[in-house]
Amino acid sequence: MPTILGQNQYGKAENRVVKITRDGDTHHIKDLNVSVALSGDMDDVHYSGSNANVLPTDTTKNTVFAFAKEHGIESAEQFGIHLARHFVSSQEPIHRARIRIEEYSWERIATSDGNSKFIGADEVRHSFARKGMETRVSQITYDGENWEVISGLKDLTVMNSTNSEFWGYVKDKYTTLKEAYDRILATDVSARWRYNWTSDEQRMPNWEKSYEQARKHMLQAFAETYSLSLQQTLYQMGSRIINSRSEIDEIRFSLPNNHHFLVDLEPFGLKNDNEVYFAADRPYGLIEATVLRDGVEPKIPVDMTNL
Numbered sequence: 001m002p003t004i005l006g007q008n009q010y011g012k013a014e015n016r017v018v019k020i021t022r023d024g025d026t027h028h029i030k031d032l033n034v035s036v037a038l039s040g041d042m043d044d045v046h047y048s049g050s051n052a053n054v055l056p057t058d059t060t061k062n063t064v065f066a067f068a069k070e071h072g073i074e075s076a077e078q079f080g081i082h083l084a085r086h087f088v089s090s091q092e093p094i095h096r097a098r099i100r101i102e103e104y105s106w107e108r109i110a111t112s113d114g115n116s117k118f119i120g121a122d123e124v125r126h127s128f129a130r131k132g133m134e135t136r137v138s139q140i141t142y143d144g145e146n147w148e149v150i151s152g153l154k155d156l157t158v159m160n161s162t163n164s165e166f167w168g169y170v171k172d173k174y175t176t177l178k179e180a181y182d183r184i185l186a187t188d189v190s191a192r193w194r195y196n197w198t199s200d201e202q203r204m205p206n207w208e209k210s211y212e213q214a215r216k217h218m219l220q221a222f223a224e225t226y227s228l229s230l231q232q233t234l235y236q237m238g239s240r241i242i243n244s245r246s247e248i249d250e251i252r253f254s255l256p257n258n259h260h261f262l263v264d265l266e267p268f269g270l271k272n273d274n275e276v277y278f279a280a281d282r283p284y285g286l287i288e289a290t291v292l293r294d295g296v297e298p299k300i301p302v303d304m305t306n307l
């Protein structure tokens, strides 16, 4: 034979597992991206195509989700140790397992008094924002006479692990979606708000304070809204800003619906009580709308939130 097989490994990459642990009304999230690579006696499958030693990559994926339920996710390291030991000790042909895990960090959305460590109010027990992802943006336009200032943010990822439903929608012959009475609601907020300040330099808004307050009101509305749809949550987020910040007249959102699907663990004899989810990255619903102060002209371009 003119060729021989060199190093090889296989497995399922990027299993996006989200585990919600419920401590009464207080929820805890573990959000992992788990990649499994196995190696061992795999010459035959490469040379002849015999799968006799091959544990399917599909099975390695199922194991990740089942272990999230069976063993919980105490830490990424502990979870990886459980998985690696399982593959090597349960499958004779597998001699080595490499588990790579990325963990995404979440923090609780702050309460009205601004203290995010305090878990006192209902709305923060199940509402989270991803750490360190968001970007603040602004666009300033001046024609020699008038100013237009549009500010906002993008890539602010937030999640409610309960208080979200979706049902009562149109059903046609292509509809398969099951009605949901307790689902995860997660999105990457992209928002642009327009200031009504145009000229009087003496009365310019305090940009830093306004940004902080707009962001805070938006997050609190996200956390506090019992949601029947992402559209309804969007409207609440927008109207909370308009109603609490007189310097802002218009806000436009682009909100992807980051779907989290409950994993069916029944085939493994496990009950999934809204605990273990598959976080899909695409396709995603995309919900976009402008919320305006009554009587003002909309001026934020439709596609601006996608920039």
Ligand SMILES: O=c1[nH]c(=O)c2[nH]c(=O)[nH]c2[nH]1
Binding pocket: 166, 177, 228, 229, 230, 231, 257, 285
């Ligand atoms: O909040 C939602 N709004 C929708 O319009 C929609 N459509 C869908 O399939 N799921 C959802 N969720």
